[in-house]
Amino acid sequence: MADAKIFAYDYDQHDYPNGLRLITVPAPYPQVVSLYIVVQAGSRNEVEEGRSGFAHFFEHMMFRGTPAFPPERYEAVLQETGASSNAYTDDDRTVYHTTLTKEDFETLLAMEADRFQHLDYPLEGFQTEALAVLGEYNKDSTEPINKLMEVLRDTAFDAHTYKHTTMGFLRDIERMPQMYDYSRTFFDRFYRPEYTTLIVAGDVDPAEVRAQVERHWGAWQRGSYICAPAVEPAQSSPREAHIPWPTHTLPYLLVAHHSPAYSDEITDGAALDIISFLGFSESSPLYEKLVIEDQSVDLLWASNADHVDPYLFTVMARVKEDPMVPDVRESILATLRGFAETPVDDSLLANVKSHLRYRFALSLDNSEAIASTLAHYVSLRRTPETINRLFYLYEQVTPQLLQTVAARFFQPNGRTIVTLANGDAK
Amino acid sequence: MKFITLPDTTPLISLRVVFQTGASQDPPNQGGVAWMTAMMLAGGGSRTLTYKQILDAFFPMGLSVGCQVDKELITFTAEVHADHLEEFYEIFRGMLLDPGWRADDFARLTDDAVNMLEVELRGQNDEELAKEILYQRIYQGHPYERHDAGTVSSLQALALDQLKAFYLAEFASSNLIIAIGGGYPDGFEQRLRKDFSALPLRARAGVEIPPAPPVAETELYLLEKPARGVAISLGFPIEVRRGHPDYPALLLATSALGQHRMSSGRLFTRMRQYRGLNYGDYAYIEYFPGGMYTLQPSPNHARANDIFQLWIRPVDREQSLFALRLALHELESFVTGGLSQDEFQRARSFLSKYVNLLLKTKSEELGYAVDSAYYGIPAYPDYVRAGLSQLTLEEVNAAIRRHLRYDRLRIVAVGEGMQDFKDAILENRVSSMTYNSPKPEEILEEDKVVERRPILVLPGSIVIAGADAAFA
Numbered sequence: 025m026a027d028a029k030i031f032a033y034d035y036d037q038h039d040y041p042n043g044l045r046l047i048t049v050p051a052p053y054p055q056v057v058s059l060y061i062v063v064q065a066g067s068r069n070e071v072e073e074g075r076s077g078f079a080h081f082f083e084h085m086m087f088r089g090t091p092a093f094p095p096e097r098y099e100a101v102l103q104e105t106g107a108s109s110n111a112y113t114d115d116d117r118t119v120y121h122t123t124l125t126k127e128d129f130e131t132l133l134a135m136e137a138d139r140f141q142h143l144d145y146p147l148e149g150f151q152t153e154a155l156a157v158l159g160e161y162n163k164d165s166t167e168p169i170n171k172l173m174e175v176l177r178d179t180a181f182d183a184h185t186y187k188h189t190t191m192g193f194l195r196d197i198e199r200m201p202q203m204y205d206y207s208r209t210f211f212d213r214f215y216r217p218e219y220t221t222l223i224v225a226g227d228v229d230p231a232e233v234r235a236q237v238e239r240h241w242g243a244w245q246r247g248s249y250i251c252a253p254a255v256e257p258a259q260s261s262p263r264e265a266h267i268p269w270p271t272h273t274l275p276y277l278l279v280a281h282h283s284p285a286y287s288d289e290i291t292d293g294a295a296l297d298i299i300s301f302l303g304f305s306e307s308s309p310l311y312e313k314l315v316i317e318d319q320s321v322d323l324l325w326a327s328n329a330d331h332v333d334p335y336l337f338t339v340m341a342r343v344k345e346d347p348m349v350p351d352v353r354e355s356i357l358a359t360l361r362g363f364a365e366t367p368v369d370d371s372l373l374a375n376v377k378s379h380l381r382y383r384f385a386l387s388l389d390n391s392e393a394i395a396s397t398l399a400h401y402v403s404l405r406r407t408p409e410t411i412n413r414l415f416y417l418y419e420q421v422t423p424q425l426l427q428t429v430a431a432r433f434f435q436p437n438g439r440t441i442v443t444l445a446n447g448d449a450k
Numbered sequence: 451m452k453f454i455t456l457p458d459t460t461p462l463i464s465l466r467v468v469f470q471t472g473a474s475q476d477p478p479n480q481g482g483v484a485w486m487t488a489m490m491l492a493g494g495g496s497r498t499l500t501y502k503q504i505l506d507a508f509f510p511m512g513l514s515v516g517c518q519v520d521k522e523l524i525t526f527t528a529e530v531h532a533d534h535l536e537e538f539y540e541i542f543r544g545m546l547l548d549p550g551w552r553a554d555d556f557a558r559l560t561d562d563a564v565n566m567l568e569v570e571l572r573g574q575n576d577e578e579l580a581k582e583i584l585y586q587r588i589y590q591g592h593p594y595e596r597h598d599a600g601t602v603s604s605l606q607a608l609a610l611d612q613l614k615a616f617y618l619a620e621f622a623s624s625n626l627i628i629a630i631g632g633g634y635p636d637g638f639e640q641r642l643r644k645d646f647s648a649l650p651l652r653a654r655a656g657v658e659i660p661p662a663p664p665v666a667e668t669e670l671y672l673l674e675k676p677a678r679g680v681a682i683s684l685g686f687p688i689e690v691r692r693g694h695p696d697y698p699a700l701l702l703a704t705s706a707l708g709q710h711r712m713s714s715g716r717l718f719t720r721m722r723q724y725r726g727l728n729y730g731d732y733a734y735i736e737y738f739p740g741g742m743y744t745l746q747p748s749p750n751h752a753r754a755n756d757i758f759q760l761w762i763r764p765v766d767r768e769q770s771l772f773a774l775r776l777a778l779h780e781l782e783s784f785v786t787g788g789l790s791q792d793e794f795q796r797a798r799s800f801l802s803k804y805v806n807l808l809l810k811t812k813s814e815e816l817g818y819a820v821d822s823a824y825y826g827i828p829a830y831p832d833y834v835r836a837g838l839s840q841l842t843l844e845e846v847n848a849a850i851r852r853h854l855r856y857d858r859l860r861i862v863a864v865g866e867g868m869q870d871f872k873d874a875i876l877e878n879r880v881s882s883m884t885y886n887s888p889k890p891e892e893i894l895e896e897d898k899v900v901e902r903r904p905i906l907v908l909p910g911s912i913v914i915a916g917a918d919a920a921f922a
Contacts, residue, residue: 056810272568272569382534
């Protein structure tokens, strides 16, 4: 398997004159089709002050109807097709996804085209939906990791919109009911063909899908807005924050460093991805020490999450007792330093590369999984080919490169540490 | 030993090893022993390999062994690429058939189980907490009462020898179902048969699962803890399960009332879509843990008994009593008025197609096949479709009246201000709704009825507990 293209499916990539892109992946799973509509706008695009959380809120509004399909009718059609349907928003994307049997695919495609072109909701529906979003914030607020990420971003970023989470600052969420006019502006800017890619995976014929998309999406008008979030200035000194938590919890520790944007051309990000596994996965020496031997930590992971703009390489540990936090913190920092100081063993590096390839291959076991995986990458580079390029970069990563990259990105000046504990314990 | 095989020619192989035992079989004073035994197999070392060695071996293959413990089934799952089947299977066989029983694994996994209960469930997930406590209130004195992982104190009191004894008694070849799918080679099935035949036959009689105790009157169990919202779950036992003549009708009915995480159900429409009360509201006739993380249920939660329940996602404190009243109001009109012809047709059309999507992966297909073997029914999609195709609206509404009700409920709420919540219910205080936007007359009129709807409950049947009491 090592030499083959990692994304092995034949796919059809087609651009329409209005800027819309269609990617069709025929897959060997009968009867089922998955449609993922990827809009390249997420909380990254919330460039104006006081608008944090708006992309996510807007995702909710997309279910509030058009003249042809008021919400009740939209729901009735979805229900009759037996579709599993939902949507999500994160930093760089908003994704609307539906999986259903192939006989109803064109019905769905037409209905989706209608709402992307003719969304029209009343003020009342807008204001009611703002409450549902607040309900979503409320349900999420019991989980420490959500608060940790909120404070980490707010602390680590000064200028870029990654300063806020996708959910947004509570103060902005509470003001959403007053932003009806802005919601129309948001739709006008981003719900445009040049921001949108349709992914169709499953029991389909690409030529037929091309024609269907042309029929229903061909008249969609291109927009003109270009979004340019502020460039984050280099961080000049280490930062820290602590969150006192009102209920019983184990202490949490986040250690983050600014990291580069996603790239399928430059190896820096690929090297950091590999470090996240070498240093902090279940098979890492640190996991062995903290989780298996000392048993001072029960959760440990690191993530170099793909982002359009430079983001953060984050290590998370949940520590079993408050007094152990300083030692765990030092172990994490020492592990990061170690990557700059000492070259890793070739066989360990090979294991990570193998892990990444097999994990990817094992995950693509149905049409929905194919479309869902593509949605992530397509929102970054708008083509499945980026996956093959990324995995090619993984193959190029050497122990020496890991050292260089670690030395460059794990500098104290680019670091932010956030802790969370019950009461004031740190 | 039963075998289920779904071979194909893909390079991926799915394996499900399911023991027909579970948390309901925990001996007295050994709450969590089934859970811990299973975790020791999936998350500890085998006799020949330490846990670390297993992790290191699996890592380049990109795989891990999953483990799920329920009341009556313990399931181990793995997906493996054909490149690694041989290497994987040697290790997997050792994990399940020749466990290592190391004290350090036991200490680590006990901590994990305690933290799952105390830190995650009790501390961080009020919605799941309300659901799990609802099961405990419904199954008082029943083998299903305890959480599958036991309690913090029962876990801390367990000894490794008790796990070994449980393993010897319950992980038997005679209550084993092995399901395998994908591109496995010839002879692999025979090898599994031979290897797992080494397990003994089950030597002891299992704990009988009686019907759930009847709910004589409504009870509210209120867990006090600091939170922005109040999470509510309510329900009661039903006798309907897969294979029961009314299962398809009740499945259809609950889909119309509140299909999981879909915006089509009546509860979702009236509570969230019209009123913005919360993030969503759903209805169930089968156990569905972790619903906040997944759109579709995981298989192998098959049970002799199940419950009907409503899941009301966290509501702002000021509106929590109104939300509970509205849920009960909707439940009443659902039970007394039934479905409309239109709702019936849409829900039937939905389920007839949607049921295919539940079995997207080979692993899910195997899991559903195991459940069908448990219930003694045909393949789940065929069973559901056949049942739905013969139903009439009248039959569905009759099944609703037969099995569902809006009184004699167990209600659980988790959040802040529970004393006031209790007082407001006992005093039947009006819980007026105010909105941030104009509402249609129909909604405002309905609100006037809902805001003063009595919740008929005796003062002694409203219990307030500190969240620390949960799973203590």
